[in-house]
Amino acid sequence: MKLALIIVGFLFTIFSFLPILRTPLxxxxxxxxxxxxxxxxxxITEAIYIFLFGVNSATDIAMVTIWTLAILNEVRYxxxxxxxxxxxxxxxxxxxPDNTFTMMIANVRMxxxxxxxxxxxxLQENPDMLIMNEPDEAWHESVRQELDQRFPYSIKKPINNTYGMLFWSKFKLxxxxxRFLVEEGIPSFYTIVELPSGKKFDLFTVHPQPPRLLKNTETREAELLLVAEMARATPYASVVAGDLNDVAWSNTTKLFKNISGMLDPRVGRGFFNTYSAYVPLFxxxxxxxFYEPAFRLVGLKRLPKFGSDHFPISITLSYEPQLENQxxxxxxxxxxxxxxxxxxxxxxEKGKEKNEEKAT
Incomplete structure (x- = not known):
């Protein structure tokens, strides 16, 4: 039992400190x-160990100290x-009203x-804008008639590779x-949205590849940071939305925020977990x-699941550039x-390699 706890404890300790490495592996x-x-x-592992075996030697003290540091390392994120x-x-x-809008974002799962x-x-939520990640042509055909009637403006790229994207808007675009910023077959959208007041803002929608078995994250990082630079360089205030396949506390997302100069409405409010809808414990x-300081938050909520492995989210923002310095x-x-x-x-460079592999 003691040896098992030691092994488990150090395994979790390694899991805690490994992400400090700046690597795309x-x-x-x-x-x-x-x-x-x-x-x-x-x-839990540390508490069980101390309860069962105590801290009776210099080795125990060192081990428990390392475990505690690993716990604090995770908590700080x-x-x-x-x-x-x-x-x-x-x-x-x-x-x-003329400067306020609601956006719904949903990975529908192809x-x-x-x-x-x-x-x-x-239809129940009735957002002003809708972003769909992962739709293929079957998804497009099943919803387009109803949504085209309710949303007069759209950008569409349904693809049968889990990286399709659809965007509908009640406002002029x-x-x-x-855009295919890094990899062929993985689109992102850019548009200028005109609010009813006539004010305009930039919208970037993204869905890069996640880290998965034998798939490193070079292209994900590149796409997110390219969008960050583009958003900061535009003359309008910008919003970036979508399934980033990254968590809010990662070094990549922090770097994205620093480069883009954008705010995260979840800071100080909660996780608003969207994946996995299937497994409550994970x-x-x-x-x-994410958005620039010209916007203020009206509301943010996670919506009910509908069959996808992601929950959708809805955000309502108010365009208030006169208060952005606050x-x-x-x-x-x-x-x-x-x-x-x-x-x-x-x-x-990694994206070029992947594109060449697909071409051959």
Whole structure:
């Protein structure tokens, strides 16, 4: 029993410290996700060990100290998403109807056949904009008639590879583009949204590849950081939304926020876990909305599941540029900028290799 606890404890300790390494290796990056779980399991392991065997030697003291440091290492990442921390994104003050909008984001899961259940949820929520990740042509055909009637503007790229994307809007869209930033077959959208007041903002929608067996994350990092640079460079305030296949507390997401200068409405409010809808004990915040300080938060909620492995989320924002100086966005330092450029270059090269493999 004692040996088993020691092995389990040090295994979780390794899981805690490995993600500190700045590497795109998939078996390291997947450990960005279960930080809360590792902290809880290691805490239980440590408590059982102390209860059963005590701390009676220098070896015990050293081991328990290392385990405690590993627990604190995990907690420091997720702590910002608890109510104990000051909120990063401020609440709206004006809520003018012509400058307020609701956006719904949903990874529908291509294999999910409950198309009508999803459509019913969309009609019930009645958002101003809808982002769908993972739709294929079957999904498109099943919902387009109803949604085209309710949303006069759209950008569409259904693909049969789990990276399709559909976007509908009640508001006018300008200069819309379907972009393949890093990999062929993995689109992202860009558009300028015109609010009823006539004010405009940029919208970027993304869905990069996740870390998975033998699939490293170079292209994911490159796509997210390219979008971060683009968003910061545009003349309009920007919103970035979609399934980022990354958790809110990872180093990649932090770097994305620093480069883009965007706020995360979950800081100080909660995790808003969206994946997996199937497994209640293992859920992570993979679907995101980030925005610049010209926007204020009206509401953020996780919506009911509808058959996908993701929960959809809904966010309502108010465009209040006159108050943007009251919010403090993250800012990149020289090291952040250098790291971002290196990751972008590395990811683009990896994307070229993948594109060439597909071509052959």
């Amino acid at each position: 998939w078996w390291v990056r997947v450990l960005d996700f279960p930080k809360l779980h590792i902290a809880i399991l290691l805490t 997720i702590f910002n998403f608890t109510p104990l921390v000051k909120t990063e994104a401020l609440r709206a003050e004006r809520k003018e 294999a999910n056949k409950k198309h009508q259940k999803f459509l019913k949820l969309v 300008h200069n819309s583009e379907i 859920r992570y915040p993979l679907d995101h909305v 919010q403090e966005p993250p800012k990149p330092d020289t090291e952040d900028k250098q790291e971002a450029e290196e990751l972008i270059e590395e990811g683009i």
